[in-house]
Amino acid sequence: MRYQEIKNEVLAAVTADESKYLQDCFDKINTSYSTNFVPVFSTLNRNLSVATRAKTIMFKDDDLIINDWEITQVIRVLFVYAINEDNPDIYYAFVDRLFVYSSIEELSALYASLNILEFPEKWQARCAEGIRNNIENVQKAVMLDNKYPANYLDQAAWNQLVLKSFFTQKNVLHIYGLFDRNNxxxxxxxxxxxxxxxxxxxxxxxxxxxxxxxxxxxxxxxxxxxxxxxxxxxxxxxxxxxxxxxxxxxxxxxxxxxxxxxxxxxxxxxxxxxxxxxxxxxxxxx
Amino acid sequence: MCTDLNRDLAKMGKPMPLDFEIIKGLKFVDPHIHMVSRTTDDYQALFDAGVMLVIEPAFWVGQPRTGLSTFQDYYSSLIGWERFRAAQFGIRHFCTIGLNSREANNESLADQVMEMLPFFIHKDGVLGIGEIGFDDQTPLEEKFYRAQLELAKEANIPVQVHTPHRDKTRGTLRSMEIALEHGLDPSMVIIDHNSEETVKDVLDRGFWAGFTIYPFTKMGNERMVDIVKQYGADKIMVNSAADWGISDPLAVPKTASLMLQRGVALTDVEKVTYSNALEAFAVHKHIDLATLEQTLIADPTSKFEGNTILRGGQQPRIDKSSIIIS
Structure with missing residues (x-):
């Protein structure tokens, strides 16, 4: 993931005060993600202006398909990427709890982050669970413009994703790997x-x-x-x-x-x- | 509440025809409504009547919860599924999160819930802490009421206070005294379910006064008209508190209609059915209030094969006059 370039793109799109605020957020996560991440992650919207929140970002990246994402989603994904924890069990427990306690916007960002999470094979069940979610934006975050499902889901879960995308009237051509994983x-x-x-x-x-x-x-x-x-x-x-x-x-x-x-x-x-x-x-x- | 109803028909008032022509074009906020207990028909009726935004306080779901997970799932639904469901019907959904008074009496579980609350109170869609306060007015209710006031103070967010059905006046006074004791600014506290007996004390102390228009057990809207005529519209708001009981989700627009028909000034009606609630709950910190002038499009980018599938942001409607389902 071209973390620094995406971050620069975001910081250039917000006001000077917001840029300073966001940089402070990243510093806090770097200092101690375990104590600082949740407050930073959850209060993002109320610390950005309505005008900023209305912005979207396009960015070509190898791991993420940032195709007109809301800027808050991009920022939240960057926050998640900034979590620095080497122990797989501690990392998994921490990030998994973020899913459990998430708002709609947070949940969308977390699912959009699947392909850049550490220890990617651990998130297969979570991804399959996301496909069962019934909230439009959350479904979209898992199903569309997301490389994780094609890269890691088994065939049964993949097929559910594709079928559900038709049933829920998604723009299916935004499913990464749609034809490659046909079976x-x-x-x-x-x-x-x-x-x-x-x-x-x-x-x-x-x-x-x-x-x-x-x-x-x-x-x-x-x-x-x-x-x-x-x-x-x-x-x-x-x-x-x-x-x-x-x-x-x-x-x-x-x-x-x-x-x-x-x-x-x-x-x-x-x-x-x-x-x-x-x-x-x-x-x-x- | 479904129980212990005293349905004296003579006291139910003279029926008036439902006519929303007089409130056509007005916008409403229902600052206390439990939509998890209501149907999709209610959402459509709210939208049709001009309710642009609802606030759903966390409450007792009709029977006691016995584990932490059910609290967690309930809070998650308030910021997740229910919020999404409301948007599908063109209604902006916010909530307040808290441990209600009845369930404060299960101390071990209540302690666990208190540890979980900080994870929820800063989430998108959460305006404050609520509904909290007294029911039986037990020491445990007081313990958790105080703890949640501290949480609200620390987070600098509004509090929505439920006042008890029994021994109401004393319970209301006590709720306010404790809030002041904890250093809360009365302008960030909404004292709810007021009556003719409590309104003066609440307004005199600078708190917001919520009135619940709820048949049989709480306020009737004819009494509400008299209250607004007597006390004015400042710091007063009406709500439906519609839930799983015999309640009326259209209580706010119906009360607005009645107020206008009985000579309350339009500006006062707008205050008690719209703008006061927005101010009390500081909704401007969460959304651009100008967007309330527009119909909510649930997902403006939602396209199906190039064609917007949600006309006007709404779920398609069934034809209720037809027996054909297709």
Whole structure:
């Protein structure tokens, strides 16, 4: 983690008084985290102005994906990183208690910190617990723009993360490692979900098709074709058409896919299509 | 409270139609309401009636807790899940954290709770210590009331004081004397559940006076109108204290409506149903009060496939006039 650079970025974004205050906070944590961390961590909001708290930070880092995070979240993550304790048991007990006594904002920051916590393998159960949390911002902190789940979760917990992200309507393309950790078990659960959505006459998220594209039974392929007929958005069409092409040999279509593609002026599937989808550049609401 | 009701219909007042037209556009704060005991319908009704912000004091949940963990989970829910739930309905949720008087009588558990309180009182969403004070007025209640006053003084945060149902006047006076003895500034103490019998003593000493509009057992809002006419609007606030009993979460907007209909000045109504509570609990230290002019968007960045899913920050509503559920 590029701790000092991120810290500098934050200090440059706050007022001179706030910068001095924050530097004092870091000094206190360095002096004795065991006595000073909790008061510093919990009272952060009330020591920053409303204008400062409204700021967000973007930063490219190897361990963290700081993508428009609230500045208070970045500061809290920096505070957590500043905890200096060599004994794994003492460190774990201290940080785990922070989770137990946390407010919503603190909990989000703690989950956002997972990938920079010491002794990373110890936090798998805590991460899985975070996925069960029912508070939107906490869920987001665990699921989205966070490298820890992809790096450390076992397959069962990972699959729960992905499925829950769809159920809770997250922007799933912000899940780090979404396609790299795709697996057969997940694909089967997704097909089940597609059937359920179809029976309930509800929309089917196009990214579901991408994750299950190599495991689609006949019934699912029929639903895919049906979705293609009713979709008018070009980006979604591009995604669905890509999945149809992958399954071309299994599709018993009377029409030629290439001619359909030309007729509908479907965009070729690419990273740009996914980026457009991720950034919400849909042409129409699906 | 559900028990020992004296439901004398003759004393329940003459019904008046529910008409919020007169308070349309007004904003309200309910500075004492136990939302953990209420339904989503209540949140929607509060929002529709103009309640922008609620304060939920930690209280007795209807039966005694027997372990520290249940206290911990309860406090966590006040700063976590309940706060989030309220935001989903467009309502800003704050709380006060404390050990209530009834459970102060379990000394060994109360001692443990006291050790835990410092972890919670500085959290986001916590405005002060509450609701604390006397119920049976036992020595143990006094011990933990004093200890929590010291905690509030040290943290420099407001205190929300519950006054007893039984022997109320003496209990209220004693609560104030002890607070003064501990050096608390009366302007940082809200004495709650007042009546015609206690209001003068509370105001004379410089404390905030809370009035709970709660059917059958506490204040009725017709009496409240008379109190505001007699004592004015300074340092007075009304609340619902709605909980698991027969109570009314719309007590604040209903009382505002009644006050206006009975000739109380609009500026006074705004004080006792909105601004006094914000001032007493120093809400400006926690949020920009200007944001109360806007509808709360639970999560403005929440997007689903590029489309905002929470229209106006609200949870979608069910059509109550239809038997179809989809």
């Amino acid at each position: 057969q078990h997940l694909a089967e659960s997704i097909v089940d979900y597609i059937y359920e959505r179809h029976s309930a006459k509800r929309n089917i998220h196009p990214i579901l098709w991408l994750l299950a594209k190599n495991s689609l039974p006949e019934r699912a392929l029929n639903i895919l074709c049906e979705s293609m007929e009713t979709t008018t958005d070009r980006i979604v069409q591009s995604i669905l058409f890509h999945v149809m092409l992958v399954n071309n040999d299994k599709l018993k279509l009377s029409i030629n896919l290439e001619s359909l593609s030309n007729k509908l002026e479907i965009m070729p599937f690419s990273e740009e299509v996914l980026d457009a989808y991720k950034n919400g550049k849909l042409c129409v609401q699906i």
